Amino acid sequence: xxxxxxxxxxxxVEHYYQLFDNERPSLSTLYQPDSMLTFEGQQxxxxxxxxxxLQQLPFERCRHVVSTVDTQPSAVPGSILIFVSGSLELPDExxxxxxxxxxxxxxxxxxxxxxxxxxxxxxxx
Amino acid sequence: xxxxxxxxxxxxVEHYYQLFDNERPSLSTLYQPDSMLTFEGQQxxxxxxxxxxLQQLPFERCRHVVSTVDTQPSAVPGSILIFVSGSLELPDExxxxxxxxxxxxxxxxxxxxxxxxxxxxxxxx
Numbered sequence: 001x002x003x004x005x006x007x008x009x010x011x012x013v014e015h016y017y018q019l020f021d022n023e024r025p026s027l028s029t030l031y032q033p034d035s036m037l038t039f040e041g042q043q044x045x046x047x048x049x050x051x052x053x054l055q056q057l058p059f060e061r062c063r064h065v066v067s068t069v070d071t072q073p074s075a076v077p078g079s080i081l082i083f084v085s086g087s088l089e090l091p092d093e094x095x096x097x098x099x100x101x102x103x104x105x106x107x108x109x110x111x112x113x114x115x116x117x118x119x120x121x122x123x124x125x
Numbered sequence: 126x127x128x129x130x131x132x133x134x135x136x137x138v139e140h141y142y143q144l145f146d147n148e149r150p151s152l153s154t155l156y157q158p159d160s161m162l163t164f165e166g167q168q169x170x171x172x173x174x175x176x177x178x179l180q181q182l183p184f185e186r187c188r189h190v191v192s193t194v195d196t197q198p199s200a201v202p203g204s205i206l207i208f209v210s211g212s213l214e215l216p217d218e219x220x221x222x223x224x225x226x227x228x229x230x231x232x233x234x235x236x237x238x239x240x241x242x243x244x245x246x247x248x249x250x
Contacts, residue, residue: 038208041193043197068246072161074199074242075229075242076199076200083163083246100208102244104199104206106200116199117200119227121193121195121208121225
């Protein structure tokens, strides 16, 4: 299970940032009505508000470069905790912004993994 | 529940780093036989090995300075996800080390909150 969690978790991270950087509206497919996002301290509840918030970020284009991905199986059967560190490249920023983000993926009734918890922070140096 | 999770989560963080910086052996009281720690990519399972690893870190004295604490209730009833950013001050290091850490606190059969999942990373600039 730990190895499976790691494979699934790393595939999720790749998929998530690929969507974020190239097809941001499609991120809504990964959240549920009771999903939670804390973005730089701001708490947002539910797929609709999370999706709106991610659309409204003050940059249209960006690129996430992942440095580390750590995963652990969670106490909920089939669920996975993921911890990411990396940098965010914006077209108008000379310096890259370091970030850390955690995801808690939980299986839905249909058996798909969805983001139940998402916490994002920029790491100010 | 969200507000309660936030109060409990922040109290835990203060307690955890107070023990880490002043009474490191007592951290073992916060973990369980099935707790997981991923420390800079190294996976450690169970309170005994986690406690040994934390004792063997290559510094005797340190001070954690917390910058941000974000909390969310988790899918397991009564459990809390915590995401911390901060810096680690070591006596022999001129520069502080930035870190991020996440905890998943889950209630035991006795009703105490214990660390089920713990992932720690230094943020290299």
